[in-house]
Amino acid sequence: MRTAHRTSLAARIGLPVAVAALLVFTLFPVYWMISTALDPNALTRGSDVLPSGFTFEHFEFVFDKGNFGKYLLNSAIVGLGTIVAAALLALFAAVAVARFRFRFRTSVLVMILIVQMVPLEALVIPLFIQMRDYGLLNSLLGLSIVYIALSLPFAIWTLRGFVVAVPKEVEEAAYLDGCSWARMFWSVLLPLVAPGLVATSIFAFITAWNEFIFAYVFMQNSEKYTAAVGIFQFAGENSTAWGPVMAASTLVTLPVLVFFIIIQRRMASGLAAGAIKG
Template identity: 55%
Template structure:
């Protein structure tokens, strides 16, 4: 028998595909252009930054702005101190929110208890509340707990904001794990903890990585709560540092763009480090590990 020929594509399908590709390309350009302009401006000397005719690429690249940010002090504090504070806050937020979200998602997906539906609805309602409306209540709570001007209080706030999304995301991953795999592990003599770490955890790892990326970006980029809750400059994070380059008489755009470029590098690095786990091994690999 002759091989079956594929049906020819209709002109309407080709046009639709071309339109979708054009829209996707347009979205990509709109999203990437500000980042490219930021990086380009970071390497431009001041005369090119304020030139009447802007150019996309620097004609005479310079590292002067990066040297100003890395070796100088902003409000009396070096750049690496701000970086260390942001790293501590972001790392702790990812670790604590990931652990709590995984445990809560496992409980919601595996057990039936009273007010379970109400708990899930509450998670959605919490995400709908504007962050600006919670500044004063959170400020009052942290003051009562003596956590103002403390990185621990800021971490607690970020964990609270990252948990609803993490629980909803991981709930679907945990629910997708067949119970038969856990039962098979139990028949083989594995206890609850070993079953959880050897069967459930490898299968929900892609979801855990996705929530970790969200938590990391939330803690790394947040400005409002950090600016409100932290008083001492030596406890400030990178977003607070950036606002010191903006002044009443003018903005120092070179260091602003250089600091912003350095600010985005850890986020990109964190994503490149964990993005392979987003396409995890799947159910088969989890079953083999069990």
């Protein structure tokens, strides 16, 4: 009895301790980033856990001197364009590979997996040459096209699983009720695969928002830089302005968190709508 009591007591104590340790491990980098961004002496902070004060001067600096508002706008344009185009193309491609039978269907799926496994660094030079030949270098449109191409393999493969999970009998029942394919797709299939569409949209947005290599290589004009590249300007060869770097990093992180919170609510509503429609 005493052994069982000790075991249960240790379990009750150990679980909260483990959860607290996990939260500290996960949230401490976020705390360090925000506190350093608000620390007036961020450059000389060292390893002090608590900041020396509280100021918004680093945020004012990145907007006034660093032109960071323009970079955030460029990232928003590229990110939203990537979400819309990648979600639409991936959805139609997923329906095609999941519902239709055609030659080389298996080969298409294998190619999608192979493309997803190619390292991004191996694609920089080929895509650079291709964008140069098309006259799309130093263009937000060209960068958006690249991000759409990078997001499609994962999006197609993920959405294919959602489409396959929808019983064909549901679609057939819609046809018997007189629905056209377009009406069935909009009123029946789309609500059922909405959670997968939301998940792929999150992936596409994060890919476009945080990507650095292609944005840095393709953009020759600083006015076309995205936010991820804009942070790089505060890092010097011999020293780094940690206050502006952390302030810019905070500004880059917040839209992703807000976007995820908004989309998470849509994901729950999509699940409920799919259950009702089914």
